[in-house]
Amino acid sequence: MSKDHGMSDKVKGKVNQAKGEVKDQVGNAANNPELQREGKKDKLKGNLQEGAGKAKEGSAKY
Template sequence: MAEQEGLSDKVKSAINKAKGEVKDQVGNAKNDPKLQAEGKVDKTKGDIQEKVAEKKADRDNDEQ
């Protein structure tokens, strides 16, 4: 079960990073600072989720 949580966090991380990159690039192309900022927030959220997934994986490995 814990492995599924880690995988879920990794998937969420990748999705948020991709979504953020798209928003950032579209905002840049359209000269829309608000959209760019939203993209940066999504990318940061993805980075945080990735760190959480890594910590969960480390914790799970320590328990085994």
């Protein structure tokens, strides 16, 4: 197991969530449903990455 105990997954997750939020908002403002879909997909990916990081962090305590 890596020494960061899930921290890199959590950081990557936050970055993808932020990137997805920007795409979602820009897609909404530009009336671009494809960009909104990409944004929602990035946000979901970020949520999953953050969850994986939290799980690694929790398992590292034992």
